[in-house]
Amino acid sequence: MKSKTVICRCEDVTLEEIEELMEKGYTSMDEIKRITRCGMGQCQGRTCRTLLLAELAKAVKTHPAEIKITTFRPPAKNIKMSVILGGIDNEQNG
Amino acid sequence: MLATNGIPTAEELAPRIPPAERLKKGPVAIIECFQKIPCNPCSTACKTGAIEKFEDINDLPSVDLEKCTGCGLCISKCPGLAIFVVDETYSEMEAAVSLPFEFLPLPAEGEEVDVLDRSGKTVGRGKVIRVRNGKYEDRTPVVTVAVPKELSMVVRNIRVGGDRR
Amino acid sequence: MKHAEIAVIGGGPAGLMAALAAAEMGAKVTLVDRNSRLGGQLVKQTHKFFGSEKEYASIRGIDIGRILATEVHKNPNIETMLNSTVVAYYPDDGVLGIEVEEKKWVKMKAERIVVATGASEKYLLFENNDLPGIYGAGAVQTLMNEHGVVPGKNVLMVGAGNIGLIVSYQLMQAGVNVKAIIDAAPSIGGYWVHASKVARLGVPILTSYTVKAAYPNEMTGALERAVIWRVDDRWQPVPGTEKVFNVDVMCIAVGLSPLAELLWQAGCKMMYVPELGGHVPVRNDNMETTVSGIYVAGDVAGVEEASSAMMEGRLAGLSAAKSLGYDDGTYEEKKAEALKELENLRSGPVGGKIRKGLAQLAS
Ligand SMILES: Cc1cc2nc3c(=O)[nH]c(=O)nc-3n(C[C@H](O)[C@H](O)[C@H](O)COP(=O)(O)OP(=O)(O)OC[C@H]3O[C@@H](n4cnc5c(N)ncnc54)[C@H](O)[C@@H]3O)c2cc1C
Ligand code: SF4
Numbered sequence: 321m322k323s324k325t326v327i328c329r330c331e332d333v334t335l336e337e338i339e340e341l342m343e344k345g346y347t348s349m350d351e352i353k354r355i356t357r358c359g360m361g362q363c364q365g366r367t368c369r370t371l372l373l374a375e376l377a378k379a380v381k382t383h384p385a386e387i388k389i390t391t392f393r394p395p396a397k398n399i400k401m402s403v404i405l406g407g408i409d410n411e412q413n414g
Numbered sequence: 415m416l417a418t419n420g421i422p423t424a425e426e427l428a429p430r431i432p433p434a435e436r437l438k439k440g441p442v443a444i445i446e447c448f449q450k451i452p453c454n455p456c457s458t459a460c461k462t463g464a465i466e467k468f469e470d471i472n473d474l475p476s477v478d479l480e481k482c483t484g485c486g487l488c489i490s491k492c493p494g495l496a497i498f499v500v501d502e503t504y505s506e507m508e509a510a511v512s513l514p515f516e517f518l519p520l521p522a523e524g525e526e527v528d529v530l531d532r533s534g535k536t537v538g539r540g541k542v543i544r545v546r547n548g549k550y551e552d553r554t555p556v557v558t559v560a561v562p563k564e565l566s567m568v569v570r571n572i573r574v575g576g577d578r579r
Numbered sequence: 580m581k582h583a584e585i586a587v588i589g590g591g592p593a594g595l596m597a598a599l600a601a602a603e604m605g606a607k608v609t610l611v612d613r614n615s616r617l618g619g620q621l622v623k624q625t626h627k628f629f630g631s632e633k634e635y636a637s638i639r640g641i642d643i644g645r646i647l648a649t650e651v652h653k654n655p656n657i658e659t660m661l662n663s664t665v666v667a668y669y670p671d672d673g674v675l676g677i678e679v680e681e682k683k684w685v686k687m688k689a690e691r692i693v694v695a696t697g698a699s700e701k702y703l704l705f706e707n708n709d710l711p712g713i714y715g716a717g718a719v720q721t722l723m724n725e726h727g728v729v730p731g732k733n734v735l736m737v738g739a740g741n742i743g744l745i746v747s748y749q750l751m752q753a754g755v756n757v758k759a760i761i762d763a764a765p766s767i768g769g770y771w772v773h774a775s776k777v778a779r780l781g782v783p784i785l786t787s788y789t790v791k792a793a794y795p796n797e798m799t800g801a802l803e804r805a806v807i808w809r810v811d812d813r814w815q816p817v818p819g820t821e822k823v824f825n826v827d828v829m830c831i832a833v834g835l836s837p838l839a840e841l842l843w844q845a846g847c848k849m850m851y852v853p854e855l856g857g858h859v860p861v862r863n864d865n866m867e868t869t870v871s872g873i874y875v876a877g878d879v880a881g882v883e884e885a886s887s888a889m890m891e892g893r894l895a896g897l898s899a900a901k902s903l904g905y906d907d908g909t910y911e912e913k914k915a916e917a918l919k920e921l922e923n924l925r926s927g928p929v930g931g932k933i934r935k936g937l938a939q940l941a942s
């Protein structure tokens with residue numbers, strides 16, 4: 321088994337991939353998220369966000385407070401489309 | 415050292431060990447709580463006023479050695495499991511150490527157990543004299559074990575039924 | 580659309596106290612939690628808690644949770660929605676989107692919102708950090724204390740804060756062998772009394788050590804070996820200082836970060852304060868965020884303790900109710916009491932970090 325260091329467990333993104341991107345000059349959270357899907361999986365970035373933040377801050381030699389956080393859009397968790405689509409019915413039933 | 419491995423050094427412990435004259439008079443509480451944390455149940459548990467009331471919840475507990483009767487009611491109330499009662503008058507050769515013990519199986523009264531120091535090292539054998547495990551203790555049983563007198567300030571844990579590690 | 584006077588999101592110590600305080604003032608509260616029972620982190624805490632009588636000191640966390648939940652369930656002003664996750668806040672109309680039992684979608688408009696969602700566990704980067712057998716401390720606690728399942732036989736605990744120490748103690752109580760507790764910091768972060776508890780069981784605590792790598796069993800692919808190494812005073816690993824542990828479980832307890840997604844969605848001003856666990860909401864002393872009508876309490880407002888979470892919850896609940904006009908004349912006094920209690924809890928040396936963080940937030 322090849323060894324790896326996983327940063328985003330939902331989308332299986334490794335530290336090595338992130339480091340490669342940072343070397344190529346991608347140093348914003350948004351860019352990295354779009355390319356790798358880091359933070360877009362089931363948990364919506366709960367685990368990897370802080371890790372990525374620290375790695376980016378290290379790479380561009382700045383304080384984590386200076387790194388721009390990706391936008392948070394509802395829903396904060398993956399939910400089945402049918403749950404939302406069935407919503408009005410559900411409300412009437414319940 | 416407490417800050418690096420959780421084990422107090424002799425110097426850290428020294429201020430908590432009652433003088434020999436007091437130990438000769440009977441059981442007394444020894445509170446091994448060395449850090450100012452927001453916590454005070456020991457002081458509210460003691461009914462004789464031996465643990466001075468805290469002005470600030472972060473105060474360190476201190477025992478009034480004259481007022482303390484060694485009743486042990488404070489032991490199970492301390493969430494830090496940091497209070498022990500030592501009775502050096504138990505018998506000629508032995509001291510009785512009362513300690514909190516939240517493990518199963520509980521020893522039976524009269525049972526012989528391994529006695530351990532503050533680092534979990536076995537330092538000898540002791541005989542269980544008493545197990546208090548009522549509603550008051552609320553699942554923090556208090557075990558009193560008789561140990562050789564020279565171990566009264568060493569023994570702080572027991573192991574029932576041999577080494578499982 | 581459902582309507583609520585005050586919606587409290589999260590039924591941990593902070594949310595429970597917020598709901599009770601608001602109800603005590605006369606407001607109608609809807610308390611929403613994603614779990615099937617109330618209590619939050621308390622449900623897993625089998626040890627006796629610190630604090631004073633006001634925060635139920637010397638009572639086990641699980642029992643504190645039960646006491647508060649019982650109060651909530653019998654309070655006629657509080658409605659509870661369990662198995663309900665608030666996944667959305669739409670800032671345009673202030674509506675909450677709630678997923679109920681993973682199959683229903685309920686929209687709720689609340690006049691005031693108290694966000695008390697707690698925190699999530701931080702993780703650690705090292706080689707093979709995704710092997711089966713590597714868990715967060717919270718997951719191990721849930722497994723053991725809620726489901727009665729032990730995670731394995733031999734454990735390496737990573738993190739000597741209160742959580743790492745307490746979970747180690749609970750593992751030993753469950754008959755699991757904790758081989759060592761390691762921490763990259765030069766000294767133990769948790770309370771010394773907790774450290775002494777595990778030391779007395781024979782568990783060594785190694786400070787200034789971090790994880791180098793984890794290795795799998797060739798057959799099963801699950802964790803078999805963990806390698807740690809020392810870090811110097813600039814947190815750099817020192818080659819040649821490696822130690823090997825044959826363990827089937829590694830438990831990560833390196834801290835928590837606020838679970839603040841809903842606050843971000845709502846556009847609350849957030850600030851990065853490492854002392855408080857990461858990005859936390861800016862708020863006033865009523866615990867109201869920069870978005871009027873949204874209050875916060877507990878770990879989501881800064882990772883701390885259940886004792887302070889309860890007092891913040893009380894403060895948020897009282898203030899939210901007061902802002903809706905519920906005040907029988909006792910508000911100022913009750914608020915002052917809660918503020919005083921918070922100050923007391925944080926006044927000692929171990930509260931220094933929190934005080935520093937809060938000062939930064941206020942600046
Ligand atoms: C091992 C361990 C030991 C501890 N020991 C102590 C101790 O001895 N003394 C002490 O004072 N503190 C202790 N703590 C800390 C204490 O448990 C926490 O500080 C406290 O629980 C924080 O309370 P809270 O209400 O903010 O969050 P939580 O208790 O985490 O509760 C948050 C609740 O919100 C719910 N929730 C989250 N998001 C949503 C959503 N979107 N929709 C609906 N519901 C949601 C969760 O299900 C949860 O029930 C310990 C913690 C741990 C992990
Ligand atoms: S042993 Fe009894 S008298 Fe002594 S401090 Fe404890 S409760 Fe008070």
Ligand code: SF4
Binds near residue numbers: 445455457495497772
């Ligand atoms: S109750 Fe125990 S941990 Fe708390 S202050 Fe007293 S001795 Fe220390």
